[in-house]
Amino acid sequence: MQDKHIKDLVLALGVILLIAYGLYGYIQFFKTQSIPEQSEYLTRAIDAGLLKQIQQIEESIKQRKEFVFNVAKDPLKQDLIVQTKLDLQKQWEDMVRSMMRLTAVLKDSEGTQKAMIAFGGKTHLVKIGDVLNNKKITKISTDKVYFEENGHTGHLVVQPIPPKPTKLQEKGSGTPEYNW
Numbered sequence: 410m411q412d413k414h415i416k417d418l419v420l421a422l423g424v425i426l427l428i429a430y431g432l433y434g435y436i437q438f439f440k441t442q443s444i445p446e447q448s449e450y451l452t453r454a455i456d457a458g459l460l461k462q463i464q465q466i467e468e469s470i471k472q473r474k475e476f477v478f479n480v481a482k483d484p485l486k487q488d489l490i491v492q493t494k495l496d497l498q499k500q501w502e503d504m505v506r507s508m509m510r511l512t513a514v515l516k517d518s519e520g521t522q523k524a525m526i527a528f529g530g531k532t533h534l535v536k537i538g539d540v541l542n543n544k545k546i547t548k549i550s551t552d553k554v555y556f557e558e559n560g561h562t563g564h565l566v567v568q569p570i571p572p573k574p575t576k577l578q579e580k581g582s583g584t585p586e587y588n589w
């Protein structure tokens with residue numbers, strides 16, 4: 410029987426505490442509403458030098474929010490000057506892939522002159538009259554391929570893959586060098 414009274418007492422104290430905290434919060438809310446926008450103590454509470462520094466910081470933050478980067482590279486990347494071997498390898502591969510170079514000239518079984526041209530990471534087998542990258546093949550000789558593009562003529566000569574940068578050439582690395 411006594412346990413029932415203790416249980417009721419605890420519940421009553423809980424309800425009283427909830428009501429007391431609610432009233433306290435309500436009173437605090439109205440106290441904060443009565444604070445004026447411009448306090449009379451504003452000039453006394455902060456030093457003029459400190460106020461100027463705060464205003465400069467706020468202006469700097471505002472300018473940084475409005476600034477727009479217009480560079481191709483990521484401005485937050487830390488190694489823009491120092492390039493890793495992986496960056497150099499990628500640059501070299503992109504350069505080789507973007508080159509158009511004559512790799513070989515041959516005759517097929519029917520005697521037709523054909524040329525192998527490396528471009529875009531692939532090797533293309535072309536003959537006279539074919540078009541590769543808007544270049545129409547006009548003549549194939551033993552070491553040159555002549556083409557025409559937009560009324561201009563040009564030629565490609567047999568050439569090897571450009572050498573890798575010296576920083577990438579490691580002796581005994583065991584990795585094969587691919588012919589792009």
